[in-house]
Amino acid sequence: MEIVNMHEAKTRLSQLVDKAAKGEPFVIAKAGKPVARVTAIDSPDPAQQKRTGFLAGQFKVPEDFDRMAEVEIAEMFGS
DSSP: OEEEEHHHHHHTHHHHHHHHHTTOOEEEEETTEEEEEEOOTTOOOGGGTTOTTTTTTSOOOOTTGGGTTHHHHHHHTTO
16 A cells, blocks of 8 residues: 655645545555545445454343343432
């Protein structure tokens, strides 16, 4: 992934955005430290494409989950 300093990014912004739109993301750095990653909106990171349900079947939510500690919480609010 290309790293571009802030001044260069300002100078070449149109060119860099065109490359990002074609699937070539880049990083903008300030004083040598990366501060922003620019990617095309319709091309998420491959690692993030299948986040929904990635822990399915790995744990079980207790039946009383919505009532856990309800007495303690009620006491905190003066009920």
